[in-house]
Amino acid sequence: MAVKHHAYEAEQKKLEETLHVVDKEIDLLREDIGQVTDDYVKQVVNYKKVKDLQYLEDHGREKPYFGRIDFLKDETYELDSVYIGKRGIVRSDTFDTVVVDWRAPIASLFYSGESKDAFYRTARGIVRGEVKLKRNFAIENGQITGIYDGALKETIDREVGQPDEFLHEGFIDEFLASSLNQTNDSRLKDIVATIQAEQNEIIRAEKDKPLVVQGVAGSGKTTIALHRLSYLIYNYQDTLASKRFMVFAPNRLFLNYISDVLPELGVEDVQQSTFAEWAARLVRPILPKGWRILDPQKPLQLFFEPGKSERERTIAWRRLHFKGSFACKQTLDHYLQDVLEKQIPYKKLSFIYSRTNQVFTIEGGQIREIFTEQLKHLPYNSRLEAMRKQLKQEMNKLLFSHLRERKIDLDKQGLAKFEKLIEQVLAKYMADWPQLDVFPLYRQIMTEPELLRKLAPTSIDDETIRDVCESNAEIMGKERIEPEDLAALLYLRQLIEGLDTAAQFDHAVIDEAQDLSAMEIMLVAMMAKRHSVTIVGDIAQGIHAYRGLHDWDELLQDVFAEPRAAFYKLEQSYRSTVEIMRCANHVLEKIKLPELVMAKPVLRHGEQPLLLQQATKEALWQEIGEQVNRLRGEGLQTIAIVGKSMEESKKAHKALISMLPDLTLLSHKDTHYEGGLMIMPAYLTKGLQFDAVILLDVDDEHYGLHDLDAKLLYVAMTRPVHRLLITCIAGRLSPLLQGLSLESEGTRKKA
Numbered sequence: 081m082a083v084k085h086h087a088y089e090a091e092q093k094k095l096e097e098t099l100h101v102v103d104k105e106i107d108l109l110r111e112d113i114g115q116v117t118d119d120y121v122k123q124v125v126n127y128k129k130v131k132d133l134q135y136l137e138d139h140g141r142e143k144p145y146f147g148r149i150d151f152l153k154d155e156t157y158e159l160d161s162v163y164i165g166k167r168g169i170v171r172s173d174t175f176d177t178v179v180v181d182w183r184a185p186i187a188s189l190f191y192s193g194e195s196k197d198a199f200y201r202t203a204r205g206i207v208r209g210e211v212k213l214k215r216n217f218a219i220e221n222g223q224i225t226g227i228y229d230g231a232l233k234e235t236i237d238r239e240v241g242q243p244d245e246f247l248h249e250g251f252i253d254e255f256l257a258s259s260l261n262q263t264n265d266s267r268l269k270d271i272v273a274t275i276q277a278e279q280n281e282i283i284r285a286e287k288d289k290p291l292v293v294q295g296v297a298g299s300g301k302t303t304i305a306l307h308r309l310s311y312l313i314y315n316y317q318d319t320l321a322s323k324r325f326m327v328f329a330p331n332r333l334f335l336n337y338i339s340d341v342l343p344e345l346g347v348e349d350v351q352q353s354t355f356a357e358w359a360a361r362l363v364r365p366i367l368p369k370g371w372r373i374l375d376p377q378k379p380l381q382l383f384f385e386p387g388k389s390e391r392e393r394t395i396a397w398r399r400l401h402f403k404g405s406f407a408c409k410q411t412l413d414h415y416l417q418d419v420l421e422k423q424i425p426y427k428k429l430s431f432i433y434s435r436t437n438q439v440f441t442i443e444g445g446q447i448r449e450i451f452t453e454q455l456k457h458l459p460y461n462s463r464l465e466a467m468r469k470q471l472k473q474e475m476n477k478l479l480f481s482h483l484r485e486r487k488i489d490l491d492k493q494g495l496a497k498f499e500k501l502i503e504q505v506l507a508k509y510m511a512d513w514p515q516l517d518v519f520p521l522y523r524q525i526m527t528e529p530e531l532l533r534k535l536a537p538t539s540i541d542d543e544t545i546r547d548v549c550e551s552n553a554e555i556m557g558k559e560r561i562e563p564e565d566l567a568a569l570l571y572l573r574q575l576i577e578g579l580d581t582a583a584q585f586d587h588a589v590i591d592e593a594q595d596l597s598a599m600e601i602m603l604v605a606m607m608a609k610r611h612s613v614t615i616v617g618d619i620a621q622g623i624h625a626y627r628g629l630h631d632w633d634e635l636l637q638d639v640f641a642e643p644r645a646a647f648y649k650l651e652q653s654y655r656s657t658v659e660i661m662r663c664a665n666h667v668l669e670k671i672k673l674p675e676l677v678m679a680k681p682v683l684r685h686g687e688q689p690l691l692l693q694q695a696t697k698e699a700l701w702q703e704i705g706e707q708v709n710r711l712r713g714e715g716l717q718t719i720a721i722v723g724k725s726m727e728e729s730k731k732a733h734k735a736l737i738s739m740l741p742d743l744t745l746l747s748h749k750d751t752h753y754e755g756g757l758m759i760m761p762a763y764l765t766k767g768l769q770f771d772a773v774i775l776l777d778v779d780d781e782h783y784g785l786h787d788l789d790a791k792l793l794y795v796a797m798t799r800p801v802h803r804l805l806i807t808c809i810a811g812r813l814s815p816l817l818q819g820l821s822l823e824s825e826g827t828r829k830k831a
């Protein structure tokens with residue numbers, strides 16, 4: 081069926097021409113690859129050709145491009161029509177560019193949404209002009225099935241009249257709306273055809289600068305962080321290697337969930353890890369034999385599972401919070417400062433050359449200056465070594481100038497003798513310079529209250545110092561450390577021994593960064609060359625408040641004081657319907673956290689969240705079983721049943737499995753994300769999305785009016801793309817949802 085658009089015929093013709101080029105390129109590539117060669121360079125070229133062929137066969141033939149811009153260059157007054165696709169396509173006979181890669185500089189115009197004063201950056205400078213047309217195509221099997229013009233701010237101005245109001249409420253173009261409405265299998269996919277202007281800015285932001293993004297739930301943080309990797313590798317392929325990119329995420333399940341999109345984006349061999357796993361690998365070499373690192377899930381159980389005393393929680397909170405704080409970094413810095421200023425004697429160094437009875441002296445002040453200033457870029461141990469070398473040089477210099485003055489020639493024997501003398505003098509001189517051993521030192525600082533009091537900033541109160549030291553002593557007494565020790569330990573290792581530069585990243589992404597501590601983020605940034613890190617998160621979803629960030633200021637003002645980080649905010653949410661987001665925002669409003677940003681859903685409507693209440697648990701299980709089948713009947717494929725804790729998810733799994741035999745129970749130990757029907761604790765749903773979510777036990781006992789409960793509930797409520805179902809025993813609905821209009825089976829009622 082022909083598409084109703086004035087340019088349909090011309091565009092369909094253009095598409096056919098492009099497909100013809102694609103077919104020819106496929107033939108040429110097949111021919112080239114078919115030729116067997118022993119030549120290594122040719123093999124490398126062939127490898128690239130295999131990849132190109134794969135792309136053209138899998139995507140190019142189907143949908144070589146998704147958009148077009150017409151750009152009138154100020155300088156030449158030429159109008160260029162540029163077609164933009166997931167990858168560039170160049171005719172190998174004429175070298176003409178048929179399709180431009182979405183990551184190429186000119187393609188930025190497609191996303192920036194500007195019209196009259198448009199520009200893009202190239203290596204040779206800024207190119208200015210006017211975007212006359214922005215066009216999206218829906219293409220299926222080589223046929224255009226939709227043409228969508230506009231979505232430029234000006235177009236909206238003309239058509240809607242009140243642009244700002246609409247933009248504010250989440251006006252989106254038809255093309256984006258249709259792409260969001262598709263029922264998907266919930267895995268992350270590329271969004272190259274619909275990247276929004278503010279997301280484009282982040283993807284294409286400066287490479288060598290820390291980037292911090294606060295984005296509401298569903299604003300595309302994970303997606304754009306991965307698109308940024310793709311952008312960086314395309315534009316800096318001479319200096320960056322994707323195998324030196326690192327993506328940090330909260331758990332293996334999540335990493336597996338996002339892994340499919342990476343090859344799609346052309347970044348295949350990226351490293352992926354949780355912070356704890358990565359840091360543990362670096363800490364193990366300095367951990368004494370027999371020592372173990374505790375399970376990272378332990379604190380979560382302490383804070384979310386019932387049965388723990390308030391005192392226990394307070395102590396754990398203080399200890400974990402301190403270890404992750406910038407104050408902990410200052411404490412460790414302070415230790416080294418103390419060594420440098422008070423423990424090293426910086427005495428003058430004197431020695432006698434017996435043949436002439438000449439006494440030489442290097443003044444203590446000069447030695448101090450070398451050690452604390454000239455060598456300050458080095459870790460302590462390397463500094464000691466460099467100091468020895470420098471003193472040796474200095475001693476040689478003094479002696480040889482003396483010998484020159486006296487016109488004395490040293491023979492081989494004399495030289496060896498002097499060499500020996502230097503070694504003896506230096507060994508004696510540096511014998512009382514402290515030798516620092518990372519692990520015992522860390523243990524000492526973290527367990528001795530007087531020492532910690534002396535080193536920690538005054539903002540840390542005495543009670544905290546006592547609790548930190550006592551509880552650490554208990555843990556370390558059993559030869560254990562916590563995952564929260566890792567960053568601090570590695571930081572101390574960096575100060576003393578230096579970390580292995582081979583472990584450095586070309587670029588690192590930290591997803592769900594609000595759940596890492598300032599210390600952990602700082603360490604990753606330290607390991608990224610030129611501080612090239614992209615840090616994305618949402619404070620409203622911070623469920624690890626005991627160690628995570630409470631606001632971005634600690635990062636922006638302390639950790640990234642120098643170099644300064646670029647900070648972006650994303651408020652538009654693309655995942656869930658307006659109805660679901662309204663409900664989730666209500667939970668946040670109940671706890672009134674400072675600086676909280678409410679998500680603005682795009683204008684995509686769906687069914688009201690459904691409240692299921694029954695008098696007994698048994699009746700509720702029955703109803704959940706029926707609802708799951710109903711949702712499946714509607715074609716929804718990924719459905720998550722979400723308990724508050726692991727314990728409760730296990731119980732629910734037991735109760736439901738006879739009714740829903742394919743229900744899979746997921747825990748933090750799972751590494752493989754399959755989709756389908758799942759049950760899992762709320763904290764494990766972080767970052768994931770599902771077609772539908774059924775929340776268990778949304779009652780006053782499980783979700784009280786507390787920050788942590790509200791944030792956890794908010795995370796779980798913002799996971800569904802299409803449907804949200806809330807369950808509890810009748811009359812027990814959580815106070816976090818009181819006052820909200822929820823749909824119940826059959827009738828609409830006030831909760």
Ligand SMILES: Nc1ncnc2c1ncn2[C@@H]1O[C@H](COP(=O)(O)OP(=O)(O)OP(=O)(O)O)[C@@H](O)[C@H]1O
Pocket residue numbers: 256259260268269271274275276279295296297298299300301302303304618621654655766767768769798
């Ligand atoms: N510009 C866009 N075009 C189409 N879809 C988009 C766009 N931006 C985001 N999305 C979709 O929104 C959903 C949420 O994206 P993503 O998971 O990256 O968000 P997030 O900010 O990391 O979410 P959360 O913090 O809640 O885990 C995904 O389905 C993604 O494809």
